[in-house]
Amino acid sequence: MLTIHSRDHQYQNPKFELIDGQLRPPVENAQRVETVLSRIRSVGLGSVLPALERGLAPILRVHEQAFVDFLQNAWSEWVKVYGEREALPLIWPTRTLGYDRLPEAIDGQLGYYSFDAGTPITAGTWRAARASANVALTAQQLLAAGEQAVFALCRPPGHHAATNLYGGYCFLNNAAIAAQALLDGGATRVAILDVDYHHGNGTQEIFYHRRDVLFVSLHADPRVEYPYFLGYEDEKGAADGVGFNLNYPLPWGTDWQQYRQTLKIALDFIKNYHPDVLVVSLGVDTFEYDPISKFCLKTEDYLTLGKDIASIHKPTLFVMEGGYAVEDIGNNIVNVLSGFEDN
Amino acid sequence: MLTIHSRDHQYQNPKFELIDGQLRPPVENAQRVETVLSRIRSVGLGSVLPALERGLAPILRVHEQAFVDFLQNAWSEWVKVYGEREALPLIWPTRTLGYDRLPEAIDGQLGYYSFDAGTPITAGTWRAARASANVALTAQQLLAAGEQAVFALCRPPGHHAATNLYGGYCFLNNAAIAAQALLDGGATRVAILDVDYHHGNGTQEIFYHRRDVLFVSLHADPRVEYPYFLGYEDEKGAADGVGFNLNYPLPWGTDWQQYRQTLKIALDFIKNYHPDVLVVSLGVDTFEYDPISKFCLKTEDYLTLGKDIASIHKPTLFVMEGGYAVEDIGNNIVNVLSGFEDN
Ligand SMILES: [Zn+2]
Ligand SMILES: [Zn+2]
Numbered sequence: 273m274l275t276i277h278s279r280d281h282q283y284q285n286p287k288f289e290l291i292d293g294q295l296r297p298p299v300e301n302a303q304r305v306e307t308v309l310s311r312i313r314s315v316g317l318g319s320v321l322p323a324l325e326r327g328l329a330p331i332l333r334v335h336e337q338a339f340v341d342f343l344q345n346a347w348s349e350w351v352k353v354y355g356e357r358e359a360l361p362l363i364w365p366t367r368t369l370g371y372d373r374l375p376e377a378i379d380g381q382l383g384y385y386s387f388d389a390g391t392p393i394t395a396g397t398w399r400a401a402r403a404s405a406n407v408a409l410t411a412q413q414l415l416a417a418g419e420q421a422v423f424a425l426c427r428p429p430g431h432h433a434a435t436n437l438y439g440g441y442c443f444l445n446n447a448a449i450a451a452q453a454l455l456d457g458g459a460t461r462v463a464i465l466d467v468d469y470h471h472g473n474g475t476q477e478i479f480y481h482r483r484d485v486l487f488v489s490l491h492a493d494p495r496v497e498y499p500y501f502l503g504y505e506d507e508k509g510a511a512d513g514v515g516f517n518l519n520y521p522l523p524w525g526t527d528w529q530q531y532r533q534t535l536k537i538a539l540d541f542i543k544n545y546h547p548d549v550l551v552v553s554l555g556v557d558t559f560e561y562d563p564i565s566k567f568c569l570k571t572e573d574y575l576t577l578g579k580d581i582a583s584i585h586k587p588t589l590f591v592m593e594g595g596y597a598v599e600d601i602g603n604n605i606v607n608v609l610s611g612f613e614d615n
Numbered sequence: 616m617l618t619i620h621s622r623d624h625q626y627q628n629p630k631f632e633l634i635d636g637q638l639r640p641p642v643e644n645a646q647r648v649e650t651v652l653s654r655i656r657s658v659g660l661g662s663v664l665p666a667l668e669r670g671l672a673p674i675l676r677v678h679e680q681a682f683v684d685f686l687q688n689a690w691s692e693w694v695k696v697y698g699e700r701e702a703l704p705l706i707w708p709t710r711t712l713g714y715d716r717l718p719e720a721i722d723g724q725l726g727y728y729s730f731d732a733g734t735p736i737t738a739g740t741w742r743a744a745r746a747s748a749n750v751a752l753t754a755q756q757l758l759a760a761g762e763q764a765v766f767a768l769c770r771p772p773g774h775h776a777a778t779n780l781y782g783g784y785c786f787l788n789n790a791a792i793a794a795q796a797l798l799d800g801g802a803t804r805v806a807i808l809d810v811d812y813h814h815g816n817g818t819q820e821i822f823y824h825r826r827d828v829l830f831v832s833l834h835a836d837p838r839v840e841y842p843y844f845l846g847y848e849d850e851k852g853a854a855d856g857v858g859f860n861l862n863y864p865l866p867w868g869t870d871w872q873q874y875r876q877t878l879k880i881a882l883d884f885i886k887n888y889h890p891d892v893l894v895v896s897l898g899v900d901t902f903e904y905d906p907i908s909k910f911c912l913k914t915e916d917y918l919t920l921g922k923d924i925a926s927i928h929k930p931t932l933f934v935m936e937g938g939y940a941v942e943d944i945g946n947n948i949v950n951v952l953s954g955f956e957d958n
Binding site: 290291294295357360361362363364365366367368369370371373375376377379380383384386387388389390434435436437439440473477494495496497498499500501502504 | 707711722820
């Protein structure tokens with residue numbers, strides 16, 4: 273299997289993040305990619321190719337222009353006021369505050385365009401986010417050109433980023449951008465299977481009113497887990513999209529046996545949708561030793577996960593999302609990909 | 616003029632706050648009250664009386680029961696998961712995230728019930744917030760009993776707190792609770808004049824649909840200043856309340872001369888409303904050396920501010936809100952009160 277990679281992910285390198293009421297070294301860090309790359313090479317998964325520049329057009333098929341402009345300029349606006357320290361929002365237009373106002377001040381704009389306090393914007397954020405989208409888009413082109421499976425080694429991740437909102441370490445929704453590009457390249461139906469521990473609220477929002485993209489997500493129950501406010505089972509899509517959004521919230525402590533039961537139902541549904549292509553939002557924060565998560569998948573389970581995904585026999589684009597057990601993320605990600613190949 | 620005070624304000628004593636992307640010692644600190652008290656005593660403004668316990672009933676006239684329950688229990692729920700460090704929310708139900716879900720986990724609930732990342736909940740937050748409401752309510756009782764003017768030395772402040780949202784250092788809306796208690800005690804119309812540097816988004820929201828409380832606010836333009844998403848001039852009230860909400864956003868750099876022009880318009884409007892009582896949300900973060908604000912009022916201007924407020928000749932309840940220049944807050948607050956008395 274080909275892997276697409278860009279060294280520019282390193283430009284997203286905040287010194288801290290706000291988590292559990294503390295400023296701590298980021299769990300979403302550059303080492304995550306290096307561990308995966310090194311494992312890909314040691315098992316000989318296949319060639320690692322650089323991402324190609326695709327410009328803003330395919331990004332703007334998914335994200336709002338004003339939001340993209342904001343991401344591009346946020347750092348320089350912030351630096352003018354606060355100097356070269358990481359940009360964090362302070363206030364959000366939630367509920368009874370009006371959310372139809374875009375403030376002029378950068379602090380207000382950070383709150384307007386974000387939904388959490390744990391996603392710092394740094395000097396290199398835009399460059400890294402752009403590169404990550406290009407990784408997904410290069411993988412998408414190779415798939416469109418006939419590859420049966422490609423791995424987009426994206427960082428920063430994407431599935432929390434919505435049409436005009438960033439958060440959860442995500443700025444541009446790589447999986448959604450690739451799915452849209454697949455449609456624009458001739459596919460009729462694209463299925464997205466999100467196996468990250470967290471609900472992909474951004475991907476859901478982007479395609480919620482549409483039936484040409486099926487979004488299926490297995491994730492920790494939002495009643496007790498981030499992102500808390502989206503990912504419930506009764507969110508089934510709207511307008512033309514009713515029936516094309518499927519959430520499977522699972523309880524803390526879910527192990528592979530429980531997970532796999534739900535996965536089979538999800539894969540059956542995807543199969544019956546007859547997608548031309550499958551995009552997998554591949555997070556391995558379902559791992560038993562993940563530092564911020566509470567599922568119990570083991571390293572060997574990821575081999576079976578890959579095999580199960582392969583069983584529906586579709587061209588498949590794997591897009592990396594979360595997974596924060598830095599020592600193990602390489603083994604876990606590559607097990608999914610190897611399991612898929614060995615099917 | 617009588618002053619009402621409670622020592623319990625000291626129980627709100629966070630070690631840090633998130634501001635401008637950094638964790639810093641809080642500007643909203645206990646020393647603020649001590650400086651004001653000491654100035655009140657040195658000029659002989661009048662007696663300082665302790666707050667009396669009024670129970671939850673008058674608080675629940677303004678705030679939602681579930682929100683009050685949350686504030687009461689948030690610390691113990693947080694400590695169970697994270698131990699004894701300050702509770703900060705991480706994610707907010709903004710725009711395309713659903714905001715009709717109340718998550719079960721304390722992290723999700725913190726986000727659900729708040730609108731900013733700069734307002735830590737500590738072990739003593741509820742005790743301090745309760746005491747602050749009792750300070751306002753005791754002042755309200757004295758006013759109802761015939762006092763012409765009373766100063767409620769409230770801390771934590773209140774005007775950012777809405778029906779079921781905390782933020783901006785505010786948990787319970789002391790001014791709104793006092794205004795409602797005045798109505799419940801027999802007043803027909805209450806006017807609230809908010810002269811804090813920041814828009815009183817909470818007070819606005821609480822009375823937005825009503826005409827028995829007139830809310831008039833002078834504040835820094837929300838296009839460039841916290842709270843960014845509310846406080847615009849076109850917010851004039853809704854339903855029965857149309858015409859009973861007046862916002863006067865002013866630019867950075869506003870000095871006393873400019874401020875006073877707008878204040879006179881605001882006071883004229885209040886006079887024509889014929890309120891039985893005036894409640895003043897008294898913040899002095901309009902001060903030229905306030906560390907987080909950008910107006911240019913001088914210490915002597917606050918004397919004239921007090922005189923101007925007195926000119927409408929109404930029983931007046933002063934409720935302390937913001938003001939973060941700790942050295943000067945005593946002079947500035949007491950100048951307003953002395954100016955009022957000397958009228
Ligand atoms: Zn995740
Ligand atoms: Zn203020």
